[in-house]
Amino acid sequence: MIVVLNRNAEEEKKQNLMNWLKEMSVDIHISDGEYQTVLGLIGDTSKIDTDLIESLDIVEAVKRISEPFKSANRKFHPDDTVIDINGVKIGGGNFVMIAGPCSVESEEQLLDIAVKAKQAGASLLRGGAFKPRTSPYAFQGMRAEGLELLLKAKEKTGMPIVTEIMDASHLPLFDGVDVIQVGARNMQNFELLKVLGKTNKPILLKRGLSSTMQELLMSAEYIMAGGNENVILCERGIRTFETYTRNTLDVSAVPMLKELSHLPVVVDPSHATGVARMVKPMSLASAAAGADGLMIEVHNNPAKALCDGPQSLTPEQFADVANSVNKIISAL
Ligand code: PEP
Ligand code: MN
Numbered sequence: 183m184i185v186v187l188n189r190n191a192e193e194e195k196k197q198n199l200m201n202w203l204k205e206m207s208v209d210i211h212i213s214d215g216e217y218q219t220v221l222g223l224i225g226d227t228s229k230i231d232t233d234l235i236e237s238l239d240i241v242e243a244v245k246r247i248s249e250p251f252k253s254a255n256r257k258f259h260p261d262d263t264v265i266d267i268n269g270v271k272i273g274g275g276n277f278v279m280i281a282g283p284c285s286v287e288s289e290e291q292l293l294d295i296a297v298k299a300k301q302a303g304a305s306l307l308r309g310g311a312f313k314p315r316t317s318p319y320a321f322q323g324m325r326a327e328g329l330e331l332l333l334k335a336k337e338k339t340g341m342p343i344v345t346e347i348m349d350a351s352h353l354p355l356f357d358g359v360d361v362i363q364v365g366a367r368n369m370q371n372f373e374l375l376k377v378l379g380k381t382n383k384p385i386l387l388k389r390g391l392s393s394t395m396q397e398l399l400m401s402a403e404y405i406m407a408g409g410n411e412n413v414i415l416c417e418r419g420i421r422t423f424e425t426y427t428r429n430t431l432d433v434s435a436v437p438m439l440k441e442l443s444h445l446p447v448v449v450d451p452s453h454a455t456g457v458a459r460m461v462k463p464m465s466l467a468s469a470a471a472g473a474d475g476l477m478i479e480v481h482n483n484p485a486k487a488l489c490d491g492p493q494s495l496t497p498e499q500f501a502d503v504a505n506s507v508n509k510i511i512s513a514l
Contacts, residue, residue, distance in 0.1 A: 183222075183223040183227040183230065183232070183244065183245065183246050183247060184220050184221065184222050184223070184244070184245050184247060184257055184258060185199075185203075185220070185221040185223065185235055185241055185243075185244050186218055186219075186220050186221075186241070186242045186243040186244075186245075187218065187219040187220070187221065187240055187241060187242060188218075188239070188240050188241065188242050189217065189218060191219065191240035191241075192240065195238070195239075195240045196219075196240060199221075199235070199238065199240065199241075200221065203221070203223060203230070206229065206230060207225055207226070208223045208224060208225035208226070208227055208230070209223070209224040209225055210222070210223060210224075211223075211224060211252070211253055211258055211259075213258060213259040213260065213261070215259075215260055215261045216261065218242070218260070220257075220258060220259065220260060222247075222252060222253065222255075222257075222258035222259070224252050224253065224407075227246070232244045232246070245257070249396075249399075249442070250396070250400060250403075251396070251399040251400055251402070251403045251442075251443070252403065253403055253406035253407065253411065254399050254402045254403050254406055254413070254442075254443045254444075254445055255399075255442065255443060255444075256441065256442060256443055256444045258444075259444040260444070261274070261444060262274035262275070262440075262444055262446070263411070263412075263444045263445050263446060264276060264446075265384050265412045265414060265446060267306065267342045267360050267361055267384055268342040268360050269342075270305045270306060270342055272414060272446045272448075272474055272475055273414075273445070273446030273474050274446075276474070277469070277473075277474060277475055277511050278305055278306060278448070278474065278475035278476075279303055279304045279305060279306070279475065279476055279478070279504055279507070280304065280305075280306040280307075280308050280344055280448065280475060280476065280477040280478070281295075281299040281302070281304035281306075281307070281308065281477075281478050281479075281480045281500055282295055282296065282299060282304070282307045282308035282309045282344075282479070282480060283295055283308075283309050283310075283479065283480065283481050283487065283494070284309075284310055284313075284452075284479050284481070284487065284488075284489040284490035284493075284494065285309065285310045285311075285313050285321065285323050285324070285328070285487075285488055285489040285490075286309040286310065286311050286323070286324050286328035286331050286332060287324070287487075287488050288331075289331050289334065291481075291482060291483075292309060292331050292332070292334075292335050293334070293335055293338060294482045295480055295481065295482050295497065296335040296338070296339045296341060297338075297339060298480075298482070298497035298500075298501075299341075299480050299497060299500060300339050300341055301497075301501070302497060302500050302501035302504050303501070303504035303505070303508070304341070304480075304500070304504070305341065305342075306341060306342050306343070306344050306360070306361065307332070307335055307336065307339065307341040307342070307343050307344065308343070308344045308345070308363075308477060308479075309328070309331075309332050309335075309343070309344075309345055310323055310328070310345060310346050310489070311323050311324055311325055311326070311327075311328025311329045311331075311332060311345050311346075312325055312328075312345075312346055312347065312348045312349075312352065313346075313489060314346070314348055314365050314367045314368070315489070320489070321488040321489055326355055328345075329345065329355055329356070329358075329359070332345055332359070333358045336358070336360075342360035342361065343358075343359055343360050343361070344359075344360065344361040344362075344363055344386055344477070345359055345361075345362070345363060346362075346363040346364070346365050347362050347363070347364065347368075347374070347378075348365070348368065349374070350373065350374050350377040350378075353377060353381070356383070359383065360383070360384070361383065361384045361385070361386050361414070362378060362381070362383050362384070362385050362386070363385075363386040363388065364378065364385060364386070364387045364388060364401075365388050366388045366389060366390050366391050366393075366418055366453075367390070367391070369387065369388060369389060369390035369393055369397070369398065369401050370390060370393070370397065370401060372401075372404055375401055375404035375405050375408075376404060376408055378405050378408070378410060379404060379405040379406065379407060379408020379409060379410045380408045380409065380410070381410055382410060382412070383410070383412070384412040384413075384414060385405055385410065385412065385413050385414065386414045386416055386448070386477075387401055387402055387405065387413055387414065387415055387416060388416040388418045388450070389415070389416060389417055389418055389420065389432075389435070391420065391421045391429070392420060392421050393420070395435055395438055395439055395442070398415060398439070399415075399439070399442060399443055402415060402443070402445060413445050414445065414446045414447075414448055414474075414475075415439055415443065415445050415446070415447045415448070416447075416448050416449070416450055416477065417431070417432055417433075417435040417436060417439070417447065417448075417449050417450070417454070417468075417473075418449075418450040418453045418454055418477075419431045419432070419450070419453055419454030419455065420432055427454070427455045427456055427457060427460065428453065428454070428455060428456025428457070428493070429453060429454050429455070429456065430454070431449070431451060431454035431455060431464050431467075431468075433449075433464075433467050433468060433471050434471075435447075436449065436468060436471040436472050436473050437471055437472055440472055446474035446475065447472075447473055447474055448473060448474055448475035448476060448477055449464070449465075449468035449473045449475075449476055449477070450476070450477040450478070451464035451465050451468060451476065451478065452477070452478055452479040452490070452493045452494065452495075453479075453490075453493065455493065456490075456492060456493045457492065457493060458484065458492060458493055458494060458495055458499070461478060461493065461495055461499075461503060462499075462502070462503045462506065465478065465503050465506075465507050466506060466507060466510055469507045469510040469511055469514075470510050470514070472514075476507065478495060478500060478503065479493055479494045479495065480494060480495050480496070480497055480499075480500045481494035481495075481496070482496070482497065484496060
């Protein structure tokens with residue numbers, strides 16, 4: 183349920199209303215927008231007398247929310263959420279380019295890519311240290327050592343870093359990490375989501391391979407229910423019958439998620455297509471569809487990459503994509 187307050191609602195009356203609502207054991211989520219304040223009520227609201235609340239002079243409207251996601255719902259928070267990632271803002275018109283290798287492979291590799299990606303316009307550096315691989319015999323990532331290298335790259339370039347967590351027990355290693363990624367395979371690892379909900383770090387939540395948008399939003403809700411509202415949604419392609427591309431990029435998820443939710447939405451065209459030459463057209467389409475950012479895999483030697491070489495761009499190719507995307511952003 184949401185209670186929309188009048189623009190000039192007196193603070194004392196507002197507090198009285200909130201105290202009364204809290205006595206009915208509901209949690210209140212306050213969204214102070216430019217034009218209105220929305221109180222989002224979470225919990226059992228069935229016993230709340232909506233007519234009574236609506237009759238108060240500080241209340242403009244009371245509405246029941248039918249969707250199962252509440253904190254992530256745009257009705258709870260009409261304005262776009264803007265997340266500040268160590269000085270880099272995403273959402274609410276702030277477009278962000280995230281670039282870097284699929285996996286951290288060595289110091290030279292990561293630093294070379296990081297410096298070039300930054301020059302080309304990336305403001306966040308990605309790189310997997312813990313890698314979710316289909317085969318147990320494939321490269322599993324440099325793990326803790328990879329995280330150390332990411333921190334070095336962050337120090338050298340000043341770029342905040344994004345990297346994937348696969349197990350809650352690894353969280354202490356993620357202290358210096360700016361954005362914790364939850365990969366597609368872990369989107370419904372609810373225990374992990376609950377733990378991340380207790381942190382104050384921005385979480386990049388990737389859509390599961392066969393997950394609906396509502397399931398993605400419910401996973402965001404798990405994180406937000408714990409108190410961490412800094413969730414970035416990521417469309418990274420879903421599994422369909424198509425085989426020419428690794429996944430099928432659901433571009434329509436961008437405007438739909440942005441309509442349903444106030445959270446920033448980024449697109450990962452690399453995993454969505456699995457094909458380097460598809461990354462540019464899909465990046466342009468995603469920007470045109472209203473995405474708040476892109477996450478693109480960049481490697482200094484894609485042919486030798488230990489993971490996802492075929493979908494990785496060279497730094498030069500990334501610079502070309504970033505340049506064209508900027509034209510779309512300024513045209514919008
Ligand atoms: C990744 O971003 O490195 C990754 C493994 O992506 P996904 O979880 O979308 O497959
Ligand atoms: Mn990858």
